Amino acid sequence: MFLALRDLRHARGRFALMITVVALITFLVAFLAALTAGLGRASTSAVTELPVDRLAFAPPAEGASPTFTESEVTPHQQEAWADVPGVGAAEPLGVATVRASGESTAAVTAFGVRPGSGLVPGTGDGGADVSAGTVVLSRGAADALGADVGDQVGAGPLDLTVAAVADAEADFAHTPVVWVSLDDWQAVGARGDAAAGDAQDGPTATVVALRFGDDPPTADALAATDAELGTVTATPREARSAISSFTAENLSLTLMQVFLLAISALVVGAFFTVWTIQRAGDVAVLRALGASTRYLLRDAIGQAGVVLGVGVGLGTALAAGAGLLAARVMPVVVDVSTTLVPAVVLVALGGLGAVLAVTRVARVDPHAALAAR
Amino acid sequence: MDLTLDRIRLAYPDGDGVLVAVDDVTLTVPSGTTTALLGPSGAGKSSLLAVAGAPLDAPDDAAGAPRAARGPRRRARRAADRAAALRRERIGIVFQQPQLVASLTVLEQLELMSHLRGRPAASRRAHALALLDAVGVADRADRRPEHLSGGQRQRVAIARALMNDPQVLLVDEPTSALDHERGVQVVELVVRLARELDAAALLVTHDEATLDPVAARVHLADGRLVEAPAAV
Structure with a gap:
């Protein structure tokens, strides 16, 4: 993380923008999860609590x-x-x-x-x-x-x-x-x-x-x-689908969450693809200076982890706060399933996108630094 | 430890044929000395330097190799990491351009070399500061590359190459972006530090005017060692 943290500090504008995007996506996913759970409860609680x-x-x-x-x-x-x-x-x-x-x-x-x-x-x-x-x-x-x-x-x-x-x-x-x-x-x-x-x-x-x-x-x-x-x-849980409005409503909202999760993986992957391409010159120098593939991957993945962790943490906190406020006027549920679970899924999918993007550091040719070819 | 290159040949695919960049070159650089490798552009100097630095690892086409070729890819990656370890532990490289990392301060450029070896970055701070002092940029230790002149950057690059006490120092056209006076200073610096650290230094250049401090010189043309051309 020696380089990763210094890159974060040096390019703070770009990383702040990315963290903001991740936080906003997290907010949308978590708030949608809270709304889905709230609407589901408003539709089925009398049955599930029997x-x-x-x-x-x-x-x-x-x-x-x-x-x-x-x-x-x-x-x-x-x-x-x-x-x-x-x-x-x-x-x-x-x-x-x-x-x-x-x-x-x-x-x-x-x-x-x-x-x-x-x-x-x-x-x-x-x-x-x-x-x-x-x-x-x-x-x-x-x-x-x-x-x-x-x-x-x-x-x-x-x-x-x-x-x-x-x-x-x-x-x-x-x-x-x-x-x-x-x-x-x-x-x-x-x-x-x-x-x-x-x-x-x-x-x-x-x-x-x-x-x-x-x-x-x-x-x-x-x-x-x-x-x-x-x-x-x-x-009683299975009987939720016997309530005519529940299935269609739940399916629509869940589908929106799935799309948002897929988008988050793509956005994070795209950002780190561009970022990795931008720093290919530095990576070539590091390889020529003797950095191992494992060192470069650990550094790049650690950097992605920081971006994801901070972005998802901020977004989750924001969604939990907004959910607690909105609960007075809207059917929303703020609990582990609507905060931590989406956060973990987002980190996992975003991490997957980032890993696929940064593995290209392993393919950077040290000759690019030596200009030998 | 001397640097010995023994019957080096380096060839690339070139259309239907083969381009020979280095052909049957044998060369020894004794420890504590500097040898200048001279020749016109395209003579194969940087290619020979690349071979000496052992960074010729995974072939380009390995990246897109089919699944059946995963074995060779893995072997190529291991070979690349072995070459990287060799550079990390024994070889110092100064590139044609300083190639400093933009996000690191001057001191951190040197501390990075310790970190690459698995040591805490600050573990050899005193050594790093001494090297920066030796190359005359200790007062710029907390600056980033963008705040340095071309000569200062090249000096930092030389200090970085020496950070891990290399036994071999490979220096590629270090004066190409400098005026004559600064070019001579950089060459003097390389010669002096190679002597002090008992490293074998191979200095590539096409600018003979800066080479007064260098006693040993070899000439390369079309990938082969040749006699020194007659002065015009």
Whole structure:
């Protein structure tokens, strides 16, 4: 690093420009990662935070994936899942987006659950549960509706009393979640026969939420039960793709991140290619003076490491700071996965670009210094 | 240690034929002395100097060699590193142009030579300052090359070549960019330092007017050693 550090100091303008470019790319990648994670959470947190092991969907059309929009499960399927060995609890869960009004009006997603199901956040600690005629609001729903405990909230044909405001963020497809009793859910959100009220054994929920016991069923047993009951089970994480907006949104943002990462590798590689060509004369002199290939490579790669390290560090710090500020008004998540992980990937890809560029120092001919040919 | 070049022949591909740059040259430079290698442009002086410096390593076409040729490429790279080690440990080279590294101060140009040998750069600072003093630029130790005159740069290049106590000193046209007076001073400096350090110095030049301090002279023409041409 003897030469590398002195080159950095001597050509500080060029390196400052490059470090700025790397920092800006890092900022974009990290902030986009934070936004992707934030939007993902705003789209799926109510599902991923469910205290369950699997969700059983009604089978989709041939060749399609299950979706919350189209899934309808029957009481028979729910009861059959409850009898499967290893399944500790099988609770019906209704999911429907409805228009609700309190002090203000907003779209919310109503989760229909049975009292005592344990699917409402906080109820396990003795907090308020759902019951007929009442609703539990998430924090986001309470803010959106301007409602608090004891207020009346209109949802479809029903007027419900706010029993509690859960101390949890829960969102589904970018709408805040409210919890109502499964019976009330039939009135505000159910589709098909249940909504028409003419089916004794009709669809009563969107999915069956499964909690395993101490001896959970094997994957084979789950598959066999799926086949027997005509359902498709998925983990809460897998069930994110059953939310119609999530997959397309996540794919678009992830693709943008991938492009930015590729661009960063190209930009860093291009800079060090030009830089290495510019200093080819000095490298030829060094080789003629006796510098080994390893010495030259170590010096050049070390220089690239400094540029990448400082640039990525600055960009990551900037993105983390901006993310924390933006979190008040935007769905962003600032954590290890949206700061350090992009930083490590950027250093790795940028380093790859730089290494490919600087290896040309090994091919510089010392005769260039001696002008022998 | 004497410098001995024994039946040196250097040829390059040249179209369909071969260009012989150096042909059957045998030459010995005793330690502690300086020998001037004279000849017109294109006579092969710098080529002979390049052979003496052993920097003829990987062939140019090795860079684009196919995968099957990776073995030869690796061997060529090892040979290049062996030649580099030889230059680092035993040979001091002064190029036709000073070829100083732009980002380094005068003192750092010399400390770099220690660093190339794997020693801490500042480990021989006193030696570096003594050399700079010997060539008369100690007062410029913290300046960068852009702030030096042509003669000062050439003096720094000579000091750099001597930094690792070489047994052989190869000096290529050190006076080409200098006026006569400074050219003579540089040649005197090379002769004196070679004697003091007991190094064998081979000095390439086509400017005989600066060579008063040099006793031994050989002439090269068309790649071969020849008798000194008659004075006109």
